[in-house]
Amino acid sequence: MEYQSTKEKLLQEVAPHLERTTWVARLWIFFLLAVIGIGVYAFIQQVTKGHIVTGMRDNVVWGIYIVNFIFFMGMSYAGAIISGALQLFRTEWRKPIIRMAEYLAIISLLIGPGYILLCIGRLDRLHYLVLFGRIQSPITWDVIAISTDIFGCLIFLYLSLLRDIATLRDYTALKVPAWKKKLYSILALGYTGAPEQEIRLKRATDIMAAMVIAIAIIVYSVLAWIFSVTLQPGWHSTIFGPYFVIAAVYSGTGVLVITMWVFRKAYHLDQYITRKHFVAMGVLMVILAALFGYFTFSDYLTKWYGSEKNDESLIRILFSEYYWPFIFSNYIGVLIPLLVIGIPRLRTINNITFSALVVIVALWFNRYLIVVPTLESPYLPIQDSRPEWLNYSATWVEYALLAAGIALFCLMFTIASKFVPVMNISEMSETPKPEEAVLFQSEESLL
Amino acid sequence: MEESNDKKKKSRREFLKKGFLAGAGVVAGGSLIAAYVDKSAPESGEKVKALTTNGEIIEVDKAHIKTPRVSIEESHKGIPGRKFVMVIDLAKCKNARKCVEACQKGHFLPKSQEFMKVYFLQDSDKSAPYWFPKPCYHCDNPLCVSVCPVGATYKRSDGIVLIDNERCIGCKFCMTGCPYSTRVFAWKHYPEYEKDGQPYSPEASSPGKEGTVSKCDFCPDLIRMGKLPYCAQNCPMGVIYFGDIDEDTVTNGSETLKFSELIRDRAGYRYLEMLGTRPSVYYLPPVDRQFPVNRGFEDLEESVKNRYKNTPYGKNHKL
Numbered sequence: 001m002e003y004q005s006t007k008e009k010l011l012q013e014v015a016p017h018l019e020r021t022t023w024v025a026r027l028w029i030f031f032l033l034a035v036i037g038i039g040v041y042a043f044i045q046q047v048t049k050g051h052i053v054t055g056m057r058d059n060v061v062w063g064i065y066i067v068n069f070i071f072f073m074g075m076s077y078a079g080a081i082i083s084g085a086l087q088l089f090r091t092e093w094r095k096p097i098i099r100m101a102e103y104l105a106i107i108s109l110l111i112g113p114g115y116i117l118l119c120i121g122r123l124d125r126l127h128y129l130v131l132f133g134r135i136q137s138p139i140t141w142d143v144i145a146i147s148t149d150i151f152g153c154l155i156f157l158y159l160s161l162l163r164d165i166a167t168l169r170d171y172t173a174l175k176v177p178a179w180k181k182k183l184y185s186i187l188a189l190g191y192t193g194a195p196e197q198e199i200r201l202k203r204a205t206d207i208m209a210a211m212v213i214a215i216a217i218i219v220y221s222v223l224a225w226i227f228s229v230t231l232q233p234g235w236h237s238t239i240f241g242p243y244f245v246i247a248a249v250y251s252g253t254g255v256l257v258i259t260m261w262v263f264r265k266a267y268h269l270d271q272y273i274t275r276k277h278f279v280a281m282g283v284l285m286v287i288l289a290a291l292f293g294y295f296t297f298s299d300y301l302t303k304w305y306g307s308e309k310n311d312e313s314l315i316r317i318l319f320s321e322y323y324w325p326f327i328f329s330n331y332i333g334v335l336i337p338l339l340v341i342g343i344p345r346l347r348t349i350n351n352i353t354f355s356a357l358v359v360i361v362a363l364w365f366n367r368y369l370i371v372v373p374t375l376e377s378p379y380l381p382i383q384d385s386r387p388e389w390l391n392y393s394a395t396w397v398e399y400a401l402l403a404a405g406i407a408l409f410c411l412m413f414t415i416a417s418k419f420v421p422v423m424n425i426s427e428m429s430e431t432p433k434p435e436e437a438v439l440f441q442s443e444e445s446l447l
Numbered sequence: 448m449e450e451s452n453d454k455k456k457k458s459r460r461e462f463l464k465k466g467f468l469a470g471a472g473v474v475a476g477g478s479l480i481a482a483y484v485d486k487s488a489p490e491s492g493e494k495v496k497a498l499t500t501n502g503e504i505i506e507v508d509k510a511h512i513k514t515p516r517v518s519i520e521e522s523h524k525g526i527p528g529r530k531f532v533m534v535i536d537l538a539k540c541k542n543a544r545k546c547v548e549a550c551q552k553g554h555f556l557p558k559s560q561e562f563m564k565v566y567f568l569q570d571s572d573k574s575a576p577y578w579f580p581k582p583c584y585h586c587d588n589p590l591c592v593s594v595c596p597v598g599a600t601y602k603r604s605d606g607i608v609l610i611d612n613e614r615c616i617g618c619k620f621c622m623t624g625c626p627y628s629t630r631v632f633a634w635k636h637y638p639e640y641e642k643d644g645q646p647y648s649p650e651a652s653s654p655g656k657e658g659t660v661s662k663c664d665f666c667p668d669l670i671r672m673g674k675l676p677y678c679a680q681n682c683p684m685g686v687i688y689f690g691d692i693d694e695d696t697v698t699n700g701s702e703t704l705k706f707s708e709l710i711r712d713r714a715g716y717r718y719l720e721m722l723g724t725r726p727s728v729y730y731l732p733p734v735d736r737q738f739p740v741n742r743g744f745e746d747l748e749e750s751v752k753n754r755y756k757n758t759p760y761g762k763n764h765k766l
């Protein structure tokens with residue numbers, strides 16, 4: 001009975017977000033569409049005039065597109081790993097935020113690969129990747145890994161949405177158009193919450209939770225190997241796989257905190273997403289900050305200490321031309337969360353969100369510093385009189401497409417939140433009880 | 448077996464003969480490869496003698512002689528029984544840039560794309576600077592080929608690494624894979640590509656195509672005609688030797704040498720050997736040089752000269 005009443009209360013709370021779109025929200029959506037529009041215009045410029053409109057040239061062949069690719073993919077893996085782990089460990093505070101982590105996983109996963117497409121000179125031949133794919137190439141590994149990941153994350157998200165969709169179908173007081181009702185009833189797949197269905201769903205969700213964690217680690221390692229299998233000083237590092245995974249989860253945790261903050265404000269969820277959740281995410285962020293700092297230090301220490309000629313010149317560039325981005329991404333980006341969350345007095349919601357913002361920007365620059373300076377210091381010195389051949393600087397086209405990607409991310413999140421609540425209401429209605437993940441239980445105990 | 452040995456001997460003789468002829472700047476119309484005359488191309492003003500199918504000797508403009516290029520499929524195979532090698536004598540290079548220019552002209556490249564680049568290197572402060580022509584190394588362990596997701600770049604039986612720009616998707620992974628910055632990308636469509644007018648073949652690396660990668664190809668289309676690559680043909684100093692490592696012979700057009708002896712006597716080496724890419728290009732160290740190194744700065748275009756301004760030597764000598 002208690003379950004029903006909590007559910008009812010929650011539904012009443014979230015229903016308005018699904019039922020109508022305020023003029024502020026409309027304006028917001030219009031703004032996002034405008035930004036995406038500029039991105040589309042930039043993309044058309046790039047297709048018609050060629051890649052010459054970007055800042056990329058023969059030495060720096062990959063610019064901020066690939067940085068954005070790594071960045072968005074990182075957010076996705078963080079979403080997958082966090083939601084998967086919280087699900088498996090039955091962490092109680094996961095309930096109001098796990099849906100956001102799942103949305104994060106799939107939305108950024110749909111945007112990220114778009115950026116690698118922007119790097120491709122001949123999009124008209126994209127199908128060659130399948131038609132003539134060579135398994136020896138790390139790009140083929142990536143194609144396989146990312147498509148598996150999209151599939152896995154979609155299934156995981158759907159499984160987690162299923163109970164809420166069924167709830168919305170059964171919630172007669174919900175004032176939404178008939179097509180939306182119809183969609184709920186189709187997508188609910190006849191789920192009624194019968195014990196047998198429930199056990200099956202839980203088992204499937206747990207299996208997928210474990211799978212998405214594994215897939216995420218593999219996919220992000222593959223992405224790292226695209227760099228580390230080459231002989232470029234600065235990329236040719238054995239640490240890159242785990243380093244990228246940690247950096248991904250670190251930056252994605254930051255994005256999740258921002259998402260929590262935004263939805264808490266926008267949908268007035270103060271009652272459900274509390275300081276407790278921010279502190280819990282903050283603690284996660286501190287652990288990841290320490291790990292990220294450790295990996296970064298290990299990578300650069302070994303490069304600097306031995307001072308091989310090419311490593312040395314890379315380090316020299318990082319500490320001269322790229323001094324501030326380097327300090328910001330690898331020092332400030334690690335220390336801010338350590339300080340803000342490490343000192344109990346500073347652990348406010350806004351402070352934690354601020355440090356999350358710092359982490360996100362720092363990690364974007366961290367990827368920039370991995371990609372660009374390395375390409376600017378190849379084995380043979382770049383001898384060219386054209387300034388754009390010597391140093392990379394992104395053009396408006398690339399920045400417009402970066403903005404468009406962020407706008408698309410926000411837009412998809414907004415639309416998703418209009419379709420199914422950003423909080424898992426079915427799980428939140430359950431009374432907390434000691435429970436283990438189905439994966440960790442024996443067959444008998446389930447029945 | 449005997450027959451193939453015979454063939455090999457014959458082809459070696461032919462190779463040497465043609466090598467000499469190419470060096471002298473003459474095209475022999477009687478080569479085994481058929482050629483045709485295409486008068487639509489702009490005249491170069493240079494006349495050559497050619498043998499027609501009727502047995503007549505005619506004089507035609509050099510630019511009008513066209514040879515049908517091999518198909519993409521054929522270009523995967525490589526010339527049977529061959530393993531090509533290049534030797535670059537750094538002692539003789541004075542940055543005349545004739546290799547670069549001839550290569551660009553032969554491959555219909557815009558000025559901003561160089562398959563052959565001439566670097567000005569100085570290994571350390573106290574060591575001597577030298578000019579360093581750098582083609583594609585056609586490695587025996589080519590990372591570019593390993594990383595290509597669609598098989599657009601491939602290693603042939605004769606050691607040549609080619610790119611098929613009909614297949615290339617332009618992901619540029621090969622460009623980051625190559626440790627020698629050899630590959631160039633077509634960032635836009637260049638009008639020079641249209642000047643070719645012949646069907647595309649990976650062996651000619653022409654016409655270029657926007658959004659794809661290209662690079663030095665060792666000119667297999669010229670080799671098939673019994674000529675040396677553009678760079679080797681046109682170097683006024685005879686810096687670039689080209690040949691066959693199995694035949695143990697290299698030539699720069701005017702002198703033909705035993706490859707193994709040349710490498711042994713002149714302490715030939717491969718650049719960045721420690722990377723394990725096993726290049727097909729060898730360098731002879733810049734010893735007993737025929738010119739002072741600063742001769743390389745004479746008669747240079749300003750934009751080319753500016754390239755070397757930031758080198759340690761350039762800074763010290765206020766280029």
